[in-house]
Amino acid sequence: MLPFFDGNDYNEWKVKMTSFIQSLDYNLWDIIVFGLEMPKETISKTRMRYDEKEKEIMKVNAKPKHVIFCALSSNEFDNISSFYSEKVIWDKLEEMHKEKNVEKTTTCLMALEKNENESDEDDARKGENEVSYDDFVDDVDRYTLIISTLQNMIKFFTVENNELKMSISSMNENESKKGEMGLLKKENSCLFKENE
Incomplete structure (x- = not known):
């Protein structure tokens, strides 16, 4: 089952999506991670003029992009739909949610630090009342x-x-x-x- 991403729990979705894509075809995963060289045109030619090898490259390029698009909510899709390469799409998703994760992590760390300080104060108060x-x-x-x-x-x-x-x-x-x-x-x- 394709993991769906609605903007929450990016790290969990990323792990599931990685596993899902690798289970479909490990070559698809390599295309996402390393990118794919698109046909270089020295002379501008239309898709109709691509040879079989170039058409196969375009087809292989479309698969991972399609898988990623299908796994995203409308909001997430809108954020990355303008990017052409699946590697760029994957990297942009990572970048966007890394910032959110940094904010969440910072908030969590601040809350944890506050909690630890309160806990230390409680321990100190308890220490004042403790008797050997x-x-x-x-x-x-x-x-x-x-x-x-x-x-x-x-x-x-x-x-x-x-x-x-x-x-x-x-x-x-x-x-x-x-x-x-x-x-x-x-x-x-x-x-x-x-x-x-």
Whole structure:
């Protein structure tokens, strides 16, 4: 099947077209690559006056040109239809799409470079956050010590809090006993006064 070229993916089309033409007739490929010597006319003569050898050369020249023309979209055909030689046609296609490929390659390289720079920045940011194994172990040990100290302080304050509560409770009991004793003394003194 003849590879069709619509202006996209020239390099892929070129490889397929090369293979296609070589599979038809390797001599056709040689004509495209190296060109073909057309009959030289020292005296201007019409095609009708070509001899058989010259007619065969013209026929051989028309085949690769026909194959190339059939493989092109209308836009691509318009770009090269004015050229007579299939070698010139092939070279012009290469030249036109090489410029496009250079633009695409440049764009791709710029995008790749930008992506690599962003990736390097991301790696640098990640590097800032990375911790070695030894540093990690040291951090875990430090946090374990802090947690252990806090737990001991909680126990200490809990015991102290309980002791404080007991002291307050016993003080309250003492106060209430003192109050009761004071009342008893008052009652006793009242009773003594009555008895006298």
